[in-house]
Amino acid sequence: MRAVVASPDHIIITAGAREGFSLILQALGQGVRVGVESPGYPSLRRVPEALGSTTVPLPTDNDGLITHDLPDLDAILVTPSHQYPHGGSLPAYRRTQLTTWANRTAGLIIEDDFDSELRHIGQPLPALFALAPQRTALLGTFSSVISPQVSCGYIVAPPHLVPRLIELRTIFGNTASGITQEALAQYLSTGALRRRTQNLRRTYRRRRDTVISTLGSIPGTTLSPIVGGLHAVLTCTRPEADILQRCRQRGIIVEGLSDYWSQHPDSGPSNGVVVGFGSHDDATLTEALHHIAWAVS
Incomplete structure:
Protein backbone atom coordinates (compact mmCIF):
# COMPACT_ATOMS: atom_id res chain seq x y z
CA MET A 1 0.00 0.00 0.00
CA ARG A 2 1.70 3.19 -1.23
CA ALA A 3 5.24 1.94 -0.43
CA VAL A 4 4.31 0.74 3.08
CA VAL A 5 6.03 -2.51 4.05
CA ALA A 6 4.89 -3.80 7.45
CA SER A 7 4.66 -7.05 9.36
CA PRO A 8 1.08 -8.24 10.03
CA ASP A 9 2.05 -8.23 13.72
CA HIS A 10 2.34 -4.43 13.54
CA ILE A 11 -1.21 -3.89 12.21
CA ILE A 12 -3.88 -3.17 14.83
CA ILE A 13 -7.53 -3.28 13.70
CA THR A 14 -9.70 -0.39 14.93
CA ALA A 15 -13.21 0.97 14.52
CA GLY A 16 -11.84 3.95 12.57
CA ALA A 17 -9.41 6.85 12.69
CA ARG A 18 -10.67 8.37 15.94
CA GLU A 19 -10.36 5.14 17.88
CA GLY A 20 -6.95 4.52 16.35
CA PHE A 21 -5.79 7.99 17.38
CA SER A 22 -7.15 7.42 20.89
CA LEU A 23 -5.29 4.12 21.25
CA ILE A 24 -2.02 5.67 20.10
CA LEU A 25 -2.31 8.56 22.57
CA GLN A 26 -3.09 6.17 25.42
CA ALA A 27 -0.10 4.04 24.42
CA LEU A 28 2.13 7.11 24.69
CA GLY A 29 1.10 7.60 28.33
CA GLN A 30 -0.15 10.43 30.54
CA GLY A 31 0.46 14.13 29.96
CA VAL A 32 1.04 13.83 26.22
CA ARG A 33 1.63 17.02 24.23
CA VAL A 34 0.41 16.54 20.67
CA GLY A 35 0.66 18.96 17.78
CA VAL A 36 -2.38 19.30 15.52
CA GLU A 37 -2.70 21.06 12.18
CA SER A 38 -4.53 24.37 12.29
CA PRO A 39 -6.78 24.44 10.41
CA GLY A 40 -7.42 20.74 10.77
CA TYR A 41 -10.06 18.06 11.16
CA PRO A 42 -12.16 19.01 14.25
CA SER A 43 -13.30 15.51 15.27
CA LEU A 44 -9.72 14.22 15.48
CA ARG A 45 -8.55 17.36 17.26
CA ARG A 46 -11.09 16.71 20.02
CA VAL A 47 -9.71 13.22 20.77
CA PRO A 48 -6.60 14.34 22.72
CA GLU A 49 -8.66 16.99 24.49
CA ALA A 50 -11.09 14.29 25.68
CA LEU A 51 -8.17 12.19 26.96
CA GLY A 52 -6.64 15.06 28.93
CA SER A 53 -3.71 15.53 26.57
CA THR A 54 -2.46 18.98 25.61
CA THR A 55 -3.02 20.03 22.00
CA VAL A 56 -0.63 22.48 20.37
CA PRO A 57 -1.93 24.17 17.18
CA LEU A 58 0.61 24.07 14.33
CA PRO A 59 0.27 26.42 11.35
CA THR A 60 -0.38 25.20 7.82
CA ASP A 61 -0.40 26.73 4.36
CA ASN A 62 -1.42 25.57 0.88
CA ASP A 63 1.26 22.85 1.02
CA GLY A 64 0.14 21.47 4.37
CA LEU A 65 1.95 21.51 7.71
CA ILE A 66 4.72 24.12 8.06
CA THR A 67 7.65 22.03 9.27
CA HIS A 68 10.75 24.24 9.44
CA ASP A 69 10.48 25.21 13.13
CA LEU A 70 8.50 22.52 14.95
CA PRO A 71 8.47 22.61 18.77
CA ASP A 72 9.39 19.69 21.01
CA LEU A 73 6.27 17.53 21.31
CA ASP A 74 5.45 13.93 22.11
CA ALA A 75 3.58 13.52 18.83
CA ILE A 76 2.31 15.38 15.78
CA LEU A 77 -0.89 14.47 13.94
CA VAL A 78 -0.41 15.23 10.25
CA THR A 79 -2.30 14.66 6.98
CA PRO A 80 0.60 14.68 4.49
CA SER A 81 -1.22 13.27 1.47
CA HIS A 82 -4.26 15.54 1.63
CA GLN A 83 -4.35 18.23 4.30
CA TYR A 84 -7.81 18.84 5.71
CA PRO A 85 -9.51 21.13 4.83
CA HIS A 86 -7.23 23.03 2.39
CA GLY A 87 -6.19 19.90 0.51
CA GLY A 88 -2.45 20.46 0.07
CA SER A 89 0.09 17.62 -0.22
CA LEU A 90 3.22 17.85 1.92
CA PRO A 91 6.24 18.45 -0.36
CA ALA A 92 9.29 16.18 -0.20
CA TYR A 93 11.46 18.72 1.65
CA ARG A 94 8.83 19.15 4.37
CA ARG A 95 8.51 15.39 4.74
CA THR A 96 12.26 15.28 5.30
CA GLN A 97 12.06 18.10 7.86
CA LEU A 98 9.26 16.28 9.68
CA THR A 99 11.13 12.97 9.88
CA THR A 100 14.26 14.84 10.99
CA TRP A 101 12.20 16.41 13.79
CA ALA A 102 10.93 12.97 14.85
CA ASN A 103 14.43 11.48 14.95
CA ARG A 104 15.88 14.48 16.80
CA THR A 105 13.19 14.68 19.49
CA ALA A 106 12.10 11.01 19.62
CA GLY A 107 8.64 12.33 18.79
CA LEU A 108 5.99 10.25 17.06
CA ILE A 109 4.52 11.16 13.68
CA ILE A 110 0.85 10.13 13.57
CA GLU A 111 0.01 9.98 9.88
CA ASP A 112 -3.70 10.34 9.15
CA ASP A 113 -4.13 8.70 5.74
CA PHE A 114 -7.29 10.74 5.10
CA ASP A 115 -8.60 10.46 1.52
CA SER A 116 -5.15 9.53 0.21
CA GLU A 117 -6.59 7.06 -2.32
CA LEU A 118 -8.89 9.63 -3.91
CA ARG A 119 -6.51 11.86 -5.84
CA HIS A 120 -7.85 13.67 -8.89
CA ILE A 121 -4.46 14.80 -10.21
CA GLY A 122 -1.53 12.40 -10.53
CA GLN A 123 -0.98 9.16 -8.64
CA PRO A 124 -1.49 8.58 -4.89
CA LEU A 125 1.59 9.73 -2.97
CA PRO A 126 3.79 7.33 -0.97
CA ALA A 127 2.89 7.20 2.69
CA LEU A 128 5.07 9.17 5.10
CA PHE A 129 5.37 5.90 7.04
CA ALA A 130 7.62 4.58 4.27
CA LEU A 131 10.21 7.28 5.08
CA ALA A 132 10.31 6.77 8.85
CA PRO A 133 8.71 3.46 9.88
CA GLN A 134 10.40 3.53 13.30
CA ARG A 135 8.93 6.92 14.19
CA THR A 136 5.55 6.88 12.41
CA ALA A 137 2.14 5.41 13.23
CA LEU A 138 -0.14 5.24 10.18
CA LEU A 139 -3.90 5.69 10.69
CA GLY A 140 -6.08 4.18 7.96
CA THR A 141 -9.81 3.74 7.44
CA PHE A 142 -12.19 2.36 4.84
CA SER A 143 -14.79 5.11 5.32
CA SER A 144 -14.07 7.02 2.10
CA VAL A 145 -13.51 4.14 -0.30
CA ILE A 146 -16.27 1.84 1.01
CA SER A 147 -18.60 3.54 3.51
CA PRO A 148 -18.48 5.24 6.92
CA GLN A 149 -20.98 2.58 8.07
CA VAL A 150 -18.25 -0.07 7.79
CA SER A 151 -16.64 1.34 10.97
CA CYS A 152 -13.34 -0.41 10.40
CA GLY A 153 -9.82 0.96 10.21
CA TYR A 154 -6.30 0.13 11.23
CA ILE A 155 -3.04 1.33 12.74
CA VAL A 156 0.28 0.41 11.16
CA ALA A 157 2.39 0.85 14.27
CA PRO A 158 6.13 1.35 14.82
CA PRO A 159 7.73 -1.59 16.67
CA HIS A 160 8.10 0.13 20.04
CA LEU A 161 4.35 0.85 20.32
CA VAL A 162 3.07 -2.59 19.31
CA PRO A 163 3.15 -4.30 22.77
CA ARG A 164 1.30 -1.45 24.48
CA LEU A 165 -1.27 -1.18 21.67
CA ILE A 166 -1.98 -4.91 21.87
CA GLU A 167 -2.34 -4.60 25.65
CA LEU A 168 -4.84 -1.74 25.24
CA ARG A 169 -6.70 -3.67 22.54
CA THR A 170 -7.00 -6.59 24.97
CA ILE A 171 -8.21 -4.36 27.81
CA PHE A 172 -10.88 -2.53 25.81
CA GLY A 173 -11.84 -5.39 23.51
CA ASN A 174 -12.11 -5.41 19.74
CA THR A 175 -14.55 -2.69 18.69
CA ALA A 176 -14.50 -3.65 15.00
CA SER A 177 -17.01 -6.40 14.22
CA GLY A 178 -15.46 -9.78 13.47
CA ILE A 179 -18.02 -10.31 10.71
CA THR A 180 -17.02 -7.00 9.13
CA GLN A 181 -13.34 -7.89 9.35
CA GLU A 182 -13.92 -11.26 7.68
CA ALA A 183 -15.99 -9.68 4.91
CA LEU A 184 -13.33 -7.01 4.33
CA ALA A 185 -10.56 -9.61 4.23
CA GLN A 186 -12.39 -11.52 1.50
CA TYR A 187 -13.18 -8.30 -0.35
CA LEU A 188 -9.54 -7.22 -0.31
CA SER A 189 -8.30 -10.63 -1.44
CA THR A 190 -10.35 -10.47 -4.66
CA GLY A 191 -8.96 -7.12 -5.82
CA ALA A 192 -12.47 -5.65 -5.71
CA LEU A 193 -11.40 -2.70 -3.55
CA ARG A 194 -8.80 -1.64 -6.11
CA ARG A 195 -11.42 -1.73 -8.87
Whole structure:
Protein backbone atom coordinates (compact mmCIF):
# COMPACT_ATOMS: atom_id res chain seq x y z
CA MET A 1 0.00 0.00 0.00
CA ARG A 2 1.70 3.19 -1.23
CA ALA A 3 5.24 1.94 -0.43
CA VAL A 4 4.31 0.74 3.08
CA VAL A 5 6.03 -2.51 4.05
CA ALA A 6 4.89 -3.80 7.45
CA SER A 7 4.66 -7.05 9.36
CA PRO A 8 1.08 -8.24 10.03
CA ASP A 9 2.05 -8.23 13.72
CA HIS A 10 2.34 -4.43 13.54
CA ILE A 11 -1.21 -3.89 12.21
CA ILE A 12 -3.88 -3.17 14.83
CA ILE A 13 -7.53 -3.28 13.70
CA THR A 14 -9.70 -0.39 14.93
CA ALA A 15 -13.21 0.97 14.52
CA GLY A 16 -11.84 3.95 12.57
CA ALA A 17 -9.41 6.85 12.69
CA ARG A 18 -10.67 8.37 15.94
CA GLU A 19 -10.36 5.14 17.88
CA GLY A 20 -6.95 4.52 16.35
CA PHE A 21 -5.79 7.99 17.38
CA SER A 22 -7.15 7.42 20.89
CA LEU A 23 -5.29 4.12 21.25
CA ILE A 24 -2.02 5.67 20.10
CA LEU A 25 -2.31 8.56 22.57
CA GLN A 26 -3.09 6.17 25.42
CA ALA A 27 -0.10 4.04 24.42
CA LEU A 28 2.13 7.11 24.69
CA GLY A 29 1.10 7.60 28.33
CA GLN A 30 -0.15 10.43 30.54
CA GLY A 31 0.46 14.13 29.96
CA VAL A 32 1.04 13.83 26.22
CA ARG A 33 1.63 17.02 24.23
CA VAL A 34 0.41 16.54 20.67
CA GLY A 35 0.66 18.96 17.78
CA VAL A 36 -2.38 19.30 15.52
CA GLU A 37 -2.70 21.06 12.18
CA SER A 38 -4.53 24.37 12.29
CA PRO A 39 -6.78 24.44 10.41
CA GLY A 40 -7.42 20.74 10.77
CA TYR A 41 -10.06 18.06 11.16
CA PRO A 42 -12.16 19.01 14.25
CA SER A 43 -13.30 15.51 15.27
CA LEU A 44 -9.72 14.22 15.48
CA ARG A 45 -8.55 17.36 17.26
CA ARG A 46 -11.09 16.71 20.02
CA VAL A 47 -9.71 13.22 20.77
CA PRO A 48 -6.60 14.34 22.72
CA GLU A 49 -8.66 16.99 24.49
CA ALA A 50 -11.09 14.29 25.68
CA LEU A 51 -8.17 12.19 26.96
CA GLY A 52 -6.64 15.06 28.93
CA SER A 53 -3.71 15.53 26.57
CA THR A 54 -2.46 18.98 25.61
CA THR A 55 -3.02 20.03 22.00
CA VAL A 56 -0.63 22.48 20.37
CA PRO A 57 -1.93 24.17 17.18
CA LEU A 58 0.61 24.07 14.33
CA PRO A 59 0.27 26.42 11.35
CA THR A 60 -0.38 25.20 7.82
CA ASP A 61 -0.40 26.73 4.36
CA ASN A 62 -1.42 25.57 0.88
CA ASP A 63 1.26 22.85 1.02
CA GLY A 64 0.14 21.47 4.37
CA LEU A 65 1.95 21.51 7.71
CA ILE A 66 4.72 24.12 8.06
CA THR A 67 7.65 22.03 9.27
CA HIS A 68 10.75 24.24 9.44
CA ASP A 69 10.48 25.21 13.13
CA LEU A 70 8.50 22.52 14.95
CA PRO A 71 8.47 22.61 18.77
CA ASP A 72 9.39 19.69 21.01
CA LEU A 73 6.27 17.53 21.31
CA ASP A 74 5.45 13.93 22.11
CA ALA A 75 3.58 13.52 18.83
CA ILE A 76 2.31 15.38 15.78
CA LEU A 77 -0.89 14.47 13.94
CA VAL A 78 -0.41 15.23 10.25
CA THR A 79 -2.30 14.66 6.98
CA PRO A 80 0.60 14.68 4.49
CA SER A 81 -1.22 13.27 1.47
CA HIS A 82 -4.26 15.54 1.63
CA GLN A 83 -4.35 18.23 4.30
CA TYR A 84 -7.81 18.84 5.71
CA PRO A 85 -9.51 21.13 4.83
CA HIS A 86 -7.23 23.03 2.39
CA GLY A 87 -6.19 19.90 0.51
CA GLY A 88 -2.45 20.46 0.07
CA SER A 89 0.09 17.62 -0.22
CA LEU A 90 3.22 17.85 1.92
CA PRO A 91 6.24 18.45 -0.36
CA ALA A 92 9.29 16.18 -0.20
CA TYR A 93 11.46 18.72 1.65
CA ARG A 94 8.83 19.15 4.37
CA ARG A 95 8.51 15.39 4.74
CA THR A 96 12.26 15.28 5.30
CA GLN A 97 12.06 18.10 7.86
CA LEU A 98 9.26 16.28 9.68
CA THR A 99 11.13 12.97 9.88
CA THR A 100 14.26 14.84 10.99
CA TRP A 101 12.20 16.41 13.79
CA ALA A 102 10.93 12.97 14.85
CA ASN A 103 14.43 11.48 14.95
CA ARG A 104 15.88 14.48 16.80
CA THR A 105 13.19 14.68 19.49
CA ALA A 106 12.10 11.01 19.62
CA GLY A 107 8.64 12.33 18.79
CA LEU A 108 5.99 10.25 17.06
CA ILE A 109 4.52 11.16 13.68
CA ILE A 110 0.85 10.13 13.57
CA GLU A 111 0.01 9.98 9.88
CA ASP A 112 -3.70 10.34 9.15
CA ASP A 113 -4.13 8.70 5.74
CA PHE A 114 -7.29 10.74 5.10
CA ASP A 115 -8.60 10.46 1.52
CA SER A 116 -5.15 9.53 0.21
CA GLU A 117 -6.59 7.06 -2.32
CA LEU A 118 -8.89 9.63 -3.91
CA ARG A 119 -6.51 11.86 -5.84
CA HIS A 120 -7.85 13.67 -8.89
CA ILE A 121 -4.46 14.80 -10.21
CA GLY A 122 -1.53 12.40 -10.53
CA GLN A 123 -0.98 9.16 -8.64
CA PRO A 124 -1.49 8.58 -4.89
CA LEU A 125 1.59 9.73 -2.97
CA PRO A 126 3.79 7.33 -0.97
CA ALA A 127 2.89 7.20 2.69
CA LEU A 128 5.07 9.17 5.10
CA PHE A 129 5.37 5.90 7.04
CA ALA A 130 7.62 4.58 4.27
CA LEU A 131 10.21 7.28 5.08
CA ALA A 132 10.31 6.77 8.85
CA PRO A 133 8.71 3.46 9.88
CA GLN A 134 10.40 3.53 13.30
CA ARG A 135 8.93 6.92 14.19
CA THR A 136 5.55 6.88 12.41
CA ALA A 137 2.14 5.41 13.23
CA LEU A 138 -0.14 5.24 10.18
CA LEU A 139 -3.90 5.69 10.69
CA GLY A 140 -6.08 4.18 7.96
CA THR A 141 -9.81 3.74 7.44
CA PHE A 142 -12.19 2.36 4.84
CA SER A 143 -14.79 5.11 5.32
CA SER A 144 -14.07 7.02 2.10
CA VAL A 145 -13.51 4.14 -0.30
CA ILE A 146 -16.27 1.84 1.01
CA SER A 147 -18.60 3.54 3.51
CA PRO A 148 -18.48 5.24 6.92
CA GLN A 149 -20.98 2.58 8.07
CA VAL A 150 -18.25 -0.07 7.79
CA SER A 151 -16.64 1.34 10.97
CA CYS A 152 -13.34 -0.41 10.40
CA GLY A 153 -9.82 0.96 10.21
CA TYR A 154 -6.30 0.13 11.23
CA ILE A 155 -3.04 1.33 12.74
CA VAL A 156 0.28 0.41 11.16
CA ALA A 157 2.39 0.85 14.27
CA PRO A 158 6.13 1.35 14.82
CA PRO A 159 7.73 -1.59 16.67
CA HIS A 160 8.10 0.13 20.04
CA LEU A 161 4.35 0.85 20.32
CA VAL A 162 3.07 -2.59 19.31
CA PRO A 163 3.15 -4.30 22.77
CA ARG A 164 1.30 -1.45 24.48
CA LEU A 165 -1.27 -1.18 21.67
CA ILE A 166 -1.98 -4.91 21.87
CA GLU A 167 -2.34 -4.60 25.65
CA LEU A 168 -4.84 -1.74 25.24
CA ARG A 169 -6.70 -3.67 22.54
CA THR A 170 -7.00 -6.59 24.97
CA ILE A 171 -8.21 -4.36 27.81
CA PHE A 172 -10.88 -2.53 25.81
CA GLY A 173 -11.84 -5.39 23.51
CA ASN A 174 -12.11 -5.41 19.74
CA THR A 175 -14.55 -2.69 18.69
CA ALA A 176 -14.50 -3.65 15.00
CA SER A 177 -17.01 -6.40 14.22
CA GLY A 178 -15.46 -9.78 13.47
CA ILE A 179 -18.02 -10.31 10.71
CA THR A 180 -17.02 -7.00 9.13
CA GLN A 181 -13.34 -7.89 9.35
CA GLU A 182 -13.92 -11.26 7.68
CA ALA A 183 -15.99 -9.68 4.91
CA LEU A 184 -13.33 -7.01 4.33
CA ALA A 185 -10.56 -9.61 4.23
CA GLN A 186 -12.39 -11.52 1.50
CA TYR A 187 -13.18 -8.30 -0.35
CA LEU A 188 -9.54 -7.22 -0.31
CA SER A 189 -8.30 -10.63 -1.44
CA THR A 190 -10.35 -10.47 -4.66
CA GLY A 191 -8.96 -7.12 -5.82
CA ALA A 192 -12.47 -5.65 -5.71
CA LEU A 193 -11.40 -2.70 -3.55
CA ARG A 194 -8.80 -1.64 -6.11
CA ARG A 195 -11.42 -1.73 -8.87
CA ARG A 196 -13.92 0.15 -6.72
CA THR A 197 -11.35 2.82 -5.90
CA GLN A 198 -10.61 3.33 -9.59
CA ASN A 199 -14.34 3.78 -10.29
CA LEU A 200 -14.68 6.20 -7.38
CA ARG A 201 -11.81 8.30 -8.69
CA ARG A 202 -13.62 8.69 -12.02
CA THR A 203 -16.90 9.59 -10.30
CA TYR A 204 -15.38 12.10 -7.91
CA ARG A 205 -13.17 13.62 -10.60
CA ARG A 206 -16.34 14.36 -12.57
CA ARG A 207 -17.99 15.90 -9.49
CA ARG A 208 -14.84 17.90 -8.78
CA ASP A 209 -15.08 19.34 -12.29
CA THR A 210 -18.70 20.30 -11.59
CA VAL A 211 -17.64 22.10 -8.40
CA ILE A 212 -14.92 24.01 -10.25
CA SER A 213 -17.20 25.03 -13.13
CA THR A 214 -19.92 26.24 -10.73
CA LEU A 215 -17.91 27.86 -7.91
CA GLY A 216 -14.55 28.57 -9.50
CA SER A 217 -15.11 32.07 -10.87
CA ILE A 218 -17.50 33.88 -8.51
CA PRO A 219 -16.38 37.47 -7.79
CA GLY A 220 -15.23 37.95 -4.20
CA THR A 221 -14.40 34.27 -3.69
CA THR A 222 -11.41 31.97 -4.15
CA LEU A 223 -11.75 28.24 -4.71
CA SER A 224 -8.73 26.33 -3.40
CA PRO A 225 -7.18 23.75 -5.76
CA ILE A 226 -8.91 20.37 -5.41
CA VAL A 227 -6.16 17.82 -6.01
CA GLY A 228 -7.93 15.06 -4.11
CA GLY A 229 -10.59 14.18 -1.59
CA LEU A 230 -14.32 14.80 -1.37
CA HIS A 231 -14.58 18.45 -0.43
CA ALA A 232 -13.74 21.93 -1.64
CA VAL A 233 -12.76 25.09 0.26
CA LEU A 234 -14.24 28.39 -0.87
CA THR A 235 -12.89 31.51 0.83
CA CYS A 236 -15.15 34.55 0.60
CA THR A 237 -15.31 38.26 1.26
CA ARG A 238 -18.96 37.98 2.35
CA PRO A 239 -19.21 37.32 6.13
CA GLU A 240 -19.21 33.62 6.90
CA ALA A 241 -22.24 33.75 9.20
CA ASP A 242 -24.21 35.45 6.43
CA ILE A 243 -23.25 32.74 3.94
CA LEU A 244 -24.26 29.94 6.31
CA GLN A 245 -27.61 31.62 6.99
CA ARG A 246 -28.30 32.08 3.27
CA CYS A 247 -27.44 28.42 2.64
CA ARG A 248 -29.82 27.31 5.37
CA GLN A 249 -32.57 29.36 3.74
CA ARG A 250 -32.15 27.18 0.66
CA GLY A 251 -31.96 23.95 2.68
CA ILE A 252 -28.22 23.54 2.12
CA ILE A 253 -25.87 22.55 4.94
CA VAL A 254 -22.22 23.55 4.60
CA GLU A 255 -19.54 24.04 7.24
CA GLY A 256 -17.88 27.32 8.10
CA LEU A 257 -14.15 27.39 7.43
CA SER A 258 -13.39 29.17 10.71
CA ASP A 259 -14.50 26.09 12.67
CA TYR A 260 -11.40 24.23 11.50
CA TRP A 261 -8.89 26.39 13.36
CA SER A 262 -7.70 25.18 16.76
CA GLN A 263 -7.45 28.81 17.71
CA HIS A 264 -8.68 31.71 15.63
CA PRO A 265 -5.85 32.82 13.33
CA ASP A 266 -4.38 36.28 13.64
CA SER A 267 -4.00 36.35 9.88
CA GLY A 268 -4.82 34.27 6.86
CA PRO A 269 -8.13 33.38 5.25
CA SER A 270 -10.61 31.81 7.64
CA ASN A 271 -13.78 33.32 6.22
CA GLY A 272 -15.49 30.84 3.93
CA VAL A 273 -17.15 27.45 3.61
CA VAL A 274 -16.19 23.80 3.19
CA VAL A 275 -18.32 22.09 0.53
CA GLY A 276 -18.55 18.29 0.41
CA PHE A 277 -19.30 16.50 -2.85
CA GLY A 278 -19.13 12.83 -1.88
CA SER A 279 -22.56 12.02 -0.47
CA HIS A 280 -25.15 12.89 -3.12
CA ASP A 281 -25.88 12.05 -6.72
CA ASP A 282 -24.73 14.33 -9.53
CA ALA A 283 -28.10 16.04 -10.04
CA THR A 284 -28.52 16.85 -6.33
CA LEU A 285 -24.95 18.12 -6.15
CA THR A 286 -25.42 20.41 -9.15
CA GLU A 287 -28.58 21.93 -7.67
CA ALA A 288 -26.92 22.43 -4.28
CA LEU A 289 -23.88 24.09 -5.85
CA HIS A 290 -26.07 26.66 -7.60
CA HIS A 291 -27.66 27.50 -4.23
CA ILE A 292 -24.20 27.88 -2.68
CA ALA A 293 -23.10 30.11 -5.57
CA TRP A 294 -26.09 32.36 -4.83
CA ALA A 295 -25.30 32.37 -1.08
CA VAL A 296 -21.69 33.53 -1.51
CA SER A 297 -22.39 36.08 -4.27
